[in-house]
Amino acid sequence: MSPDPLAGRRILVGISGSIAAVKLPLLVSALVQRGALVRCLLTPSAARLVSAEALACLSRQPCQLDADQWSHQAARPLHVELAEWAELVLVAPLSATSLGRWLHGLGDTLLASTLLACEAPVLVAPAMNTAMWSSPGVRANWQQLQSWPRVLPLPPEAGLLACDRRGDGRMADPDLLVLALESLALWGWRRDWQGLTLLVSAGPTREALDPARCLTNPSTGRMGVLLAQAARLRGARVHLVHGPLQVPQSWLEGLSCRPVTTAAEMERALNEAQPTADAIAMAAAVADHRRATPLLHKVSKQELASALAGGWEPVPDILRGLVLRRPEGQVILGFAAHSGDVLAQAQAKWAGKGCDLLFANPIDQPGAGFAAAGNRGWLLGPQTDQVSEWGPASKLALAHHLLSALRLQIRPPGDAPVSDAVRPQGSRAAADP
Numbered sequence: 001m002s003p004d005p006l007a008g009r010r011i012l013v014g015i016s017g018s019i020a021a022v023k024l025p026l027l028v029s030a031l032v033q034r035g036a037l038v039r040c041l042l043t044p045s046a047a048r049l050v051s052a053e054a055l056a057c058l059s060r061q062p063c064q065l066d067a068d069q070w071s072h073q074a075a076r077p078l079h080v081e082l083a084e085w086a087e088l089v090l091v092a093p094l095s096a097t098s099l100g101r102w103l104h105g106l107g108d109t110l111l112a113s114t115l116l117a118c119e120a121p122v123l124v125a126p127a128m129n130t131a132m133w134s135s136p137g138v139r140a141n142w143q144q145l146q147s148w149p150r151v152l153p154l155p156p157e158a159g160l161l162a163c164d165r166r167g168d169g170r171m172a173d174p175d176l177l178v179l180a181l182e183s184l185a186l187w188g189w190r191r192d193w194q195g196l197t198l199l200v201s202a203g204p205t206r207e208a209l210d211p212a213r214c215l216t217n218p219s220t221g222r223m224g225v226l227l228a229q230a231a232r233l234r235g236a237r238v239h240l241v242h243g244p245l246q247v248p249q250s251w252l253e254g255l256s257c258r259p260v261t262t263a264a265e266m267e268r269a270l271n272e273a274q275p276t277a278d279a280i281a282m283a284a285a286v287a288d289h290r291r292a293t294p295l296l297h298k299v300s301k302q303e304l305a306s307a308l309a310g311g312w313e314p315v316p317d318i319l320r321g322l323v324l325r326r327p328e329g330q331v332i333l334g335f336a337a338h339s340g341d342v343l344a345q346a347q348a349k350w351a352g353k354g355c356d357l358l359f360a361n362p363i364d365q366p367g368a369g370f371a372a373a374g375n376r377g378w379l380l381g382p383q384t385d386q387v388s389e390w391g392p393a394s395k396l397a398l399a400h401h402l403l404s405a406l407r408l409q410i411r412p413p414g415d416a417p418v419s420d421a422v423r424p425q426g427s428r429a430a431a432d433p
């Protein structure tokens with residue numbers, strides 16, 4: 001398993017005056033536990049809402065306040081020192097006021113002047129009351145921020161707000177912020193999927209034997225969901241069709257999700273979404289068989305062996321169907337999970353599927369496959385002699401590699417392939433010494 005992408009990274013956490021600031025101490029603690037070096041700074045309003053002492057204790061570093069900027073003992077201006085120290089910056093929560101200051105080049109707090117002096121990538125997560133969030137000035141500022149280099153903007157979600165209102169304005173979940181920071185550390189802020197639509201399938205499907213039992217597999221959906229979220233962070237519009245998942249619910253924020261249970265439901269949902277997709281990543285682990293006729297009553301233990309032995313039929317080959325129906329220019333990535341000689345089996349499968357790329361991964365090795373945090377495997381295509389071995393790496397790192405490979409295949413009509421600038425780093429292509 002490769003090292004944690006957050007371990008040893010210098011992360012500056014800027015906190016402004018929103019009640020969502022109370023979520024930050026635990027987020028800071030989570031970053032420190034992953035080996036990150038964290039320094040915090042609070043605006044005067046944020047310091048009224050969350051304790052600088054708690055942040056200092058959990059980050060193992062002094063927490064910086066506006067008063068610290070004016071010290072006769074400082075050899076260098078604090079905002080410049082902090083800006084140059086940071087490899088990654090998280091501003092969460094970002095208040096309407098701090099957003100406005102930053103956008104208009106005003107540096108009248110330590111956070112504001114640090115952001116102006118900073119050249120590191122910045123992840124920003126606003127939080128505010130729904131009416132504030134939809135007010136024209138805030139909309140205009142937020143809109144403008146989307147085009148700024150080095151900035152990864154994570155919009156707020158809908159939810160119950162501290163003002164007792166339900167609506168847009170709740171800060172992105174702390175689990176998602178940690179994932180987005182990890183993505184920033186691995187890939188940066190570049191939005192090479194902007195304007196493109198990715199359709200992803202994830203998780204297992206379930207086929208009922210009877211009302212009490214089913215045929216399924218141990219897929220958690222982690223690989224597919226991380227692909228979807230990484231693509232969203234790179235600017236894509238993402239539709240996710242997923243079976244029952246075992247991942248943090250917050251990892252689904254910002255995705256258009258369609259939950260399904262059976263292979264037939266998954267096939268229908270994917271077919272409906274296919275026409276508008278520029279690319280498809282078929283990461284779901286679809287159960288292979290289903291009952292030809294569903295059993296409506298629970299089978300007794302005595303009858304179970306015979307019920308399991310017969311009455312099953314293969315489910316449709318969803319990937320093959322997508323390949324046959326795809327509109328011109330649509331690019332498709334398939335997945336193949338195998339035990340034993342993974343590459344040989346994947347090469348055999350590859351010939352019959354017709355997708356552009358196929359990622360084959362083992363399910364019988366430690367640290368890879370179902371439920372693991374990491375993965376490794378081989379990427380096949382688009383020419384038969386192109387096989388590259390990837391990993392072991394975290395599933396998020398792998399998701400970024402796969403998105404880069406997929407992005408290279410997407411060609412606007414009449415256009416050349418996208419430039420080598422987005423070629424995945426660290427891939428070892430056999431045909432590309």
Ligand SMILES: Cc1cc2nc3c(=O)[nH]c(=O)nc-3n(C[C@H](O)[C@H](O)[C@H](O)COP(=O)(O)O)c2cc1C
Nearest residue numbers: 016017018019043045046095096097098127128129
């Ligand atoms: C209890 C409380 C909660 C607040 N919550 C928010 C909020 O969620 N978002 C926001 O933009 N402003 C919020 N404000 C208002 C800001 O704190 C205020 O605009 C302040 O000037 C922000 O300054 P700063 O960006 O320097 O922290 C809140 C104020 C109070 C008193």
